[in-house]
Amino acid sequence: MMQFYKKREFGAFITDSFNFFKLYGKNYFKNYILINGLLLILTIAVVIFGFKEIFGQLVGSNMSGESYYFERYFEDNSGMLIVAGILVFVLFILLAIVNYLYPVFYMKRIAEGAQKIKTDEILGDFKRNAGRIFKMGIGMLFIVFPVTMIIVGFSYVLLLIIIGFFLILLVYPTAFNVSAFLMYDYFNTKRGFMESLSYSIRSQFSYPNGNEKSPYWKYWGASIIMFVILYVVSLVFTMVPMVFVYGSVLTSTPDGNFEENPFAGTAGIIFFVFYGISMLASLFLSNLMFINAGLMYYDSRTDLHQKAEFEEIETIGINE
Secondary structure, eight states: OOOOSSOOOHHHHHHHHHHHHHHHHHHHHHHHHHHHHHHHHHHHHHHHHHHHHHHHHHHHTTTTSOTTHHHHHHHHTHHHHHHHHHHHHHHHHHHHHHHHHHHHHHHHHHHTTOSSOOHHHHHHHHHHTHHHHHHHHHHIIIIIHHHHHHHHHHHHHGGGGSHHHHHHHHHHHHHHHHHHHHHHHHHHSSOOHHHHHHHHHHHHHOOTTSOSOOOHHHHHHHHHHHHHHHHHHHHHHHHHHHHHHHHHHHHSOOOSHHHHOTTSHHHHHHHHHHHHHHHHHHHHHHHHHHHHHHHHHHHHOGGGHHHHHHHHHHHHHHHO
16 A cells, blocks of 8 residues: 655655556556546547548648638538537546546545545545536636746747746646646645645645755656656657658659648548547556646645554554
8 A cells, every 4th residue: 555645755756656556557547447438539539530621621722723722611611610619628628627636536535545446436526526626627717827828928938048948847847736736735625726726836845844845846857757758658659640641741652632631541540540549648648647746745745744654553553
């Protein structure tokens, strides 16, 4: 059994994140697929077929000498595109809620002593916290997201004087950690949204007692490592279809059809199949990032470390 409420150093966050999946991975992903499987399939199907159609029209526009072909396509299919856009938006919202909060509810139960989680238990957590989920979504949309975009945008502007590159390296992991801590704290305590947001920001830079060394750099470093892992794996899946498409362009005999729409036919199918696999890989790997963030959150809760140690000692005594 893994101990959650304890101090961890930088390396321990990485190793314990992988150890978590060694111990609980089978049960974790079984529930994840049962809860999220249909949403994943629907979202990827809509994105693949939607992108395939739009990219095909974009690449093939004006090939026949007709000006404003792409614009006319949108005008002629505006109703369908609006409905599809709403569908994609709803699917992405539902997918985001499940992907962000499933690790929170799962780790909360494991940290409380559960050994094997049932799907119905996690679904029950979603239902019982429906009101808080809605409030958190409103707060994220109108408070956290705008502030994050302003900071990120400012960092991009500073790319002109190079310092922006270093700011982006700091901002992205920090913003992710603050958002993850916010979700963990909001659903592990009875605090309100603003209280949890305040804690998630303060905990990045200091422990509650204020006498210990700042945890910022170990939190930042652990998140950077996870970002790199996710990026490299996703890059592998995205590079394969791109190499295939470009290879087809360079080796196929020009006949006008492929050039008019390179996403049609076998090349297009393979490209978007790999694109869908890349999305799936990214979504599954994002669980590693959220579990890592959860371990960092439990590291920050020094007020519960001693209590957890006493409970673990009592448990050992009972087992003996």
